[in-house]
Amino acid sequence: MNAHRKQLVLLARPVYFSLLASVAAGIINTVWVSRLGSAAVAAVAVATNAENVLLGVALVFASGTTVLVAHARGARDPGAVRAAVRGGWALCGLVTPVVVAGGLLLREPLARLVLGGPGPALPLATAYFAISLPGMTVFFAQQLVDGILKGTGDTRTPMRLALLANALILVCDPFLIHLYGVRGAAASTVLCRCVALGAGLRALRRNALLRTAAASAAAEPVPAALRRTLRTGLPMSADFTVRQGGALALVAIVARLGVAAVAAYAIAYKVMYVATMAFYAVRQAAAIHTAHTRGEGGDARKETGRQAVLVSGTVGLAAAALLAAAAPWIMAAFGAGPAAAHQGVLFLRCVGPYLLLMAGFIALGGVFEGSGGAPALLRVTVLGTAVQLPLAHALSAFGLPGICLALALAMAVQCAAVGVLLSRSQEESGVSFVRVA
Secondary structure, X not given: OOHHHHHHHHHHHHHHHHHHHHHHHHHHHHHHHHHHOHHHHHHHHHHHHHHHHHHHHHHHHHHHHHHHHHHHHHOOOHHHHHHHHHHHHHHHHHHHHHHHHHHHHOHHHHHHHHHOOOOOHHHHHHHHHHHHOOOXXXXXXXXXXXXXXXXXXXXXXXXXXXXXXXXXXXXXXXXXXXXXXXXXXXXXXXXXXXXXXXXXXXXXXXXXXXXXXXXXXOOOOHHHHHHHHHHHHXXXXXXXXXXXXXXXXHHHHHHOOOHHHHHHHHHHHHXXXXXXXXXXXXXXXHHHHHHHHHHOOOOOHHHHHHHHHHHHHHHHHXXXXXXXXXXXXXXXXXXXXXXXHHHHHHHHHHOHHHHHHHHHHHHHHHHHHHOOOHHHHHHHHHHHHHHHHHHHHHHHHHOHHHHHHHHHHHHHHHHHHHHHHHHOOOOOOOOOHHHHO
16 A cells, blocks of 8 residues: 555544544434424534534644644654644633633524524523533633644544543433433533543643653744744634535525425435545545655655545545435435435435545645645635535526535536646745745
8 A cells, every 4th residue: 555545544544533423422412402302402503503613713723733743743853842732722722711701701692693583492502502612611622632642643542532522421411411401411511521631631641752842942932833823723724614604605505495405405414424524534634644744854745635535535436326325215214204305315316526526625635734735725715615605506496406516516616726736836836834834
């Protein structure tokens, strides 16, 4: 097996299971909360969506630190490793109080905005936020711990921490939800994450690279390290936020097709997470590997990009074939009614080209992030979203197959753009890592 491909697979496999575990946490909460009624389910759904948005905030310091630590590891510079870790913690410490305090003050207007007005779910969502928003302190810290460990080349420990948290949630959810209702669901998630965070902090202390770095003088003061982390992570955070915004806008376009189309689209997208999480796992692996090799003084972007596309594309092709073949059984398993099931089957059988193109684009994104080219990637994402939404609006006249076509065409534009950027020389393909970071 190609050396770059082998390294990507080794890094990506644990990341994939970590991402799936995170998705599972939301599913577990929803299953147990569903016993409390539809208003409770709506409240938890609101909180989960809000957390997805806040994950974009966490990427500023988590992903930025991952890339900087990986680069310093490749350069065998323990002082730079220590500076990157200190910069990540400083930025996390600066951002977290603002998010928590602002969220607590605005928890009711936020719940009202997402729910679309007053109703039985509003007080439940507000009560959930009263616990979950302070719990963002734990969530953000855990994201940073994971980011530091990934930067050192250890993607297995974050996977174990995610599995630990979700195993605890599986045990604690029924007990706490039975006692405290929706508040119990929030408390269960926060408490279980606290346990995982404690284990993660212990893992940091036991990491050989970080122990060596802790005994070294930091390469730069904390304020400079904070700014470096911010410059590195901000484009990644913005890229994620643009994608989330585009996805929300697309739901509004699908809603014009009727309730059955929305239900079919929602089910299909949940199923597609099994594949898309693999793409993002390869993306993280490519970012870590690219930053590390550039820290060593090499430039393997093109080869890393080729291997990342090969690995991710293989998964995408297999997923597209499986979804097309199993579409009727998938929709039946989710209990979709006849109208929703029919539209869902159409969507899953038409979405293959989009999945395949998405696999390549997401994978190549890791090469850009690891080499300091995230700002260029952000511009491509903005372009793709700007193309996707008008196309989806126009092609929605053909139903969900038209939506699939719009997604595929917009993704083809993004793939072409990143292909051009990656094929240029080092001087033309973006700013060097040192100048960006």
